[in-house]
Amino acid sequence: MPRRVRATVEYDGTDFAGFQIQRSGIRTVQGELEAALARLSDGVRRAVDGAGRTDTGVHASGQVIAFTYAGPADDLELETALNGLLPPDLAVRGVRRASPEFHPRRAARYREYRYTVWNGPRSPLRERQALGVRVPLDVAAMARAGQAFIGRHDFSAFGKVVGDRTPIRTVHAVRVRRTGALVTIDVRADAFLRGMVRRIVAVLLEVGRGAMTEDEIREALAARIPARNGAAAPARGLCLRRVALGRGRAETLDDRNVTETDEGR
Amino acid sequence: MPRRVRATVEYDGTDFAGFQIQRSGIRTVQGELEAALARLSDGVRRAVDGAGRTDTGVHASGQVIAFTYAGPADDLELETALNGLLPPDLAVRGVRRASPEFHPRRAARYREYRYTVWNGPRSPLRERQALGVRVPLDVAAMARAGQAFIGRHDFSAFGKVVGDRTPIRTVHAVRVRRTGALVTIDVRADAFLRGMVRRIVAVLLEVGRGAMTEDEIREALAARIPARNGAAAPARGLCLRRVALGRGRAETLDDRNVTETDEGR
Numbered sequence: 001m002p003r004r005v006r007a008t009v010e011y012d013g014t015d016f017a018g019f020q021i022q023r024s025g026i027r028t029v030q031g032e033l034e035a036a037l038a039r040l041s042d043g044v045r046r047a048v049d050g051a052g053r054t055d056t057g058v059h060a061s062g063q064v065i066a067f068t069y070a071g072p073a074d075d076l077e078l079e080t081a082l083n084g085l086l087p088p089d090l091a092v093r094g095v096r097r098a099s100p101e102f103h104p105r106r107a108a109r110y111r112e113y114r115y116t117v118w119n120g121p122r123s124p125l126r127e128r129q130a131l132g133v134r135v136p137l138d139v140a141a142m143a144r145a146g147q148a149f150i151g152r153h154d155f156s157a158f159g160k161v162v163g164d165r166t167p168i169r170t171v172h173a174v175r176v177r178r179t180g181a182l183v184t185i186d187v188r189a190d191a192f193l194r195g196m197v198r199r200i201v202a203v204l205l206e207v208g209r210g211a212m213t214e215d216e217i218r219e220a221l222a223a224r225i226p227a228r229n230g231a232a233a234p235a236r237g238l239c240l241r242r243v244a245l246g247r248g249r250a251e252t253l254d255d256r257n258v259t260e261t262d263e264g265r
Numbered sequence: 266m267p268r269r270v271r272a273t274v275e276y277d278g279t280d281f282a283g284f285q286i287q288r289s290g291i292r293t294v295q296g297e298l299e300a301a302l303a304r305l306s307d308g309v310r311r312a313v314d315g316a317g318r319t320d321t322g323v324h325a326s327g328q329v330i331a332f333t334y335a336g337p338a339d340d341l342e343l344e345t346a347l348n349g350l351l352p353p354d355l356a357v358r359g360v361r362r363a364s365p366e367f368h369p370r371r372a373a374r375y376r377e378y379r380y381t382v383w384n385g386p387r388s389p390l391r392e393r394q395a396l397g398v399r400v401p402l403d404v405a406a407m408a409r410a411g412q413a414f415i416g417r418h419d420f421s422a423f424g425k426v427v428g429d430r431t432p433i434r435t436v437h438a439v440r441v442r443r444t445g446a447l448v449t450i451d452v453r454a455d456a457f458l459r460g461m462v463r464r465i466v467a468v469l470l471e472v473g474r475g476a477m478t479e480d481e482i483r484e485a486l487a488a489r490i491p492a493r494n495g496a497a498a499p500a501r502g503l504c505l506r507r508v509a510l511g512r513g514r515a516e517t518l519d520d521r522n523v524t525e526t527d528e529g530r
Contacts, residue, residue, distance in 0.1 A: 012389045061390055083387055091387040122356040124277045125326055125504075129390065156276055239390075 002070035005078065006098040007091075009033070009050075009063040012089040014236065018056045019063070023231025029054070031091060033065065036085040039191050040078070041071055051243040052111055055129035055195070057235030059129060062112075064104040064243040065092075078120040089202055104243065110172060112188040115201045115233060120181030131237035135210035139178040144172030145207040145214040146185070148221065156224040158200055167193060167224075176204065183208075186241075198232035205233060267335035270343065271363040274298070274315075277354040279393050279501065283321045283327070294319070294355060298330065305343070306336055316369035316508040317376055319459070322500030323334040324394060327377075329493040329508040330357075369508065375437060376495040377453040377507040380466045380498060385446030395447075396502035402473030404443040410472040410479040411439030411450070413486065414465055421489040423465055424458025432458060432489075441469065448473075451506075463497035470498060 011029055021030040033048040069234040073081060078097035086092070116130040119137050126132070149158075149171045156167040175186040185204060187197050203220070206212035206228060220227035286295040298313040308372055316329040338346060344360035351357070381395040384402050391397070414423075414436045421432040440451040450469060452462050468485070471477035471493060485492035 010387075010389050012392065059390060061388075088392050089389045091389050093386040121358040122275075123326075124275050124354045124356050125324060125394065127277065127353050128393070 001071070002068050002117050004066060004098045004100050004102050005069045005075070006064060006066040006102060007079070007082075007092040007095040008102065009065050010061045010091050010093070011063070013054060013057050015089060017213060018058065019050050019052065019054045019060075021040060029063075030061075032086060032090055033067075033082075033092075036082050036262060037067060037069070038180045039085055040073070040081050041069065044070075046104040049103055049105065051108045052192075052240050053194075054238075054240055055235055058238045058240065059236075060240040062242040063240050064108070064245065065178040066098055066102050066104050073125045097110045101121070102174065104245070107245045108191070109246065110188055110190050111192060111240065112244075113192070113197045114239050115185040115187070115197060116240050117183040117185070117205070117237060118181055119178070119183045123181075123223070129134070129236055129238060129239070132172065133183075133208075135209055137178075137183055137205070138210065139176055139183055141207065141210075141214075142183075142185070142208045143174075145199075145212075145217055146176055146204055147189075148214050148217045149187075153221055154224055155193050155196055155221070157220045157230075159196035159228045162194055169193060174200070195232050197238060198235065199230060200225070201233040202231045203227050267333050269331060269363045269365050269367050270334045270340070270360060271329060271331040271367060271369065272344070272347075272357040272360040274327070274330050275358070276527035277289070277358050277393065277477065278322050278324040278326060280354060283323065284315050284317070284319045284325075284486075289475075291482040294325075294328075297351060297355055298332075298347075298357075301347050302332060302334070304350055305338070305346055306334065309335075314368055314370065314486060316373045317457075317505050318459075319505055320500055321505075323503045323505065324501075325505040327507040328505050329373070329510065331363055331367050331369050361504075364424075369510070372510045373456070374511065375453055375455050376457060376510045377451060378457070378462045379504050379506050380450040380452070380462060380502045381504070382450070382470070382502060383446055384443070384448050388446075388489045393501060394504070396499055398448075398473075400474055402443075402448055402470070403475065404441055404448055404473065406475075406479075407448075407450070407469045407473045408441040410482055411441055411452075411469055413479050413482045414439050414452075418486055419489055420458050420461055420486070422463045422485045422491045422495075429457055434458060434461070439465070453507075460497050461466065462503060463500070464491070464495060466498040466502070468492050 017026045017031050019029045021028050030048055038045040046068050048065050048067045052142055075095045082092050118126045118130040118132045152170045154167050157167050161167045169189050171189040173188045177184050185201055205216055281294050282291045284294045286293050286360050295313055303310040306387045313330050313332045340360045349355050383391045383395040383397045419432050420434050426432045434454050434456055436454040438453045442449050451467055468482055
């Protein structure tokens with residue numbers, strides 16, 4: 001009897017051409033997951049759905065997927081078997097049964113991304129998961145400017161609308177913090193336009209360098225004209241940390257170091 | 266007029282066959298540094314000396330090097346020029362003039378290594394810089410057992426003696442700590458035998474799993490017979506964080522997140 005299964009997925013996005021499956025020969029997260037799953041399902045290939053289509057080079061510690069599985073393994077056996085087949089830069093955890101109609105994109109109440117900046121001398125050990133910025137950033141100014149994004153806005157100036165969908169999104173929280181040379185920018189929204197976090201980060205970095213003001217951000221947002229020609233921060237600093245499912249809890253940004261998927265039950 | 270220069274070096278050791286230069290075609294930290302320096306010195310190749318010969322796959326955030334430089338660049342220009350030539354997984358910082366006879370290995374008062382364990386579900390984002398261990402580790406037992414190494418001992422059971430040198434080393438401190446799923450093992454000694462930290466970590470992990478006792482460690486040390494057939498923890502969890510130079514300060518393990526080289530002046 002086939003059952004619907006969901007899981008949390010973590011990946012180092014460096015060597016993936018994003019989440020979404022593409023033509024064969026292009027290495028994607030979805031492609032690797034579907035291939036591993038097919039090997040556990042007598043070669044029958046089924047779709048793996050994800051909550052967020054992360055771009056090329058973007059990481060995830062809390063992506064959520066779902067798929068239909070018809071084999072004999074229980075949840076824990078399935079998780080172990082999948083991890084045994086997946087490459088070192090991709091893993092699943094928290095495999096469990098979901099309701100038959102569960103789809104992570106539709107079930108997602110909000111998504112939370114973290115952008116990591118190393119605001120110090122070049123650091124090879126952080127090279128894969130942070131953007132290096134040498135000039136000292138004014139984190140307090142960035143934190144203030146980040147508030148301009150909060151609320152329900154037409155984000156046309158800060159992302160691509162795919163298909164005929166609305167460019168309106170609701171940003172719940174933007175938090176900018178420094179710990180030594182480490183600067184993190186957390187952004188939470190009900191959903192994001194394509195490239196939206198990286199464009200928000202790009203202008204916040206301009207503010208941090210003293211090259212842009214909060215007013216300019218508000219103007220770009222209101223006029224729906226891309227600021228700085230739509231510049232986006234590099235993918236390697238970005239990580240999808242959390243997909244909150246189901247009904248709400250208190251809407252505060254997650255403070256845990258390792259973000260698990262909100263169970264929302 | 267040639268001058269002696271020293272610098273701190275950070276590298277992601279994953280794609281290096283260790284620090285020490287080998288025959289051509291083998292990628293080493295020393296080889297990359299000497300090649301970059303030669304390009305800044307009209308092709309004249311000079312030796313780059315390091316404080317510690319880290320093995321294949323071992324990282325460093327605080328390696329110390331020294332070399333002789335005869336070009337026109339001042340310290341800051343030299344640092345910028347070197348970083349412009351070095352690959353993304355290798356960088357120098359803190360380039361400055363040293364006394365003509367300065368040699369980092371001889372000047373090193375002690376070295377501090379950190380071994381990082383991810384004691385949780387498989388984590389691709391930590392794969393390059395930590396060892397994943399699924400079974401819960403008893404960190405308190407590991408911390409107690411680590412004290413067996415402290416002091417002046419013949420470490421023949423825990424490392425290879427290179428050439429005709431003495432196997433006697435003095436371990437100053439061993440600290441095992443847990444923060445969530447992250448377990449770190451810091452070891453500081455005047456110097457280390459080859460593979461010594463990774464063999465110490467291997468037995469501490471056995472203790473953490475409940476498969477070995479502190480008494481067995483003391484016996485192996487006293488009898489100079491390798492415990493567990495000389496098993497060593499994998500290189501990817503290990504990082505040379507600090508090389509203390511010059512005369513002493515208080516001998517406490519470094520608590521900073523990012524360890525700079527102790528100036529010791």
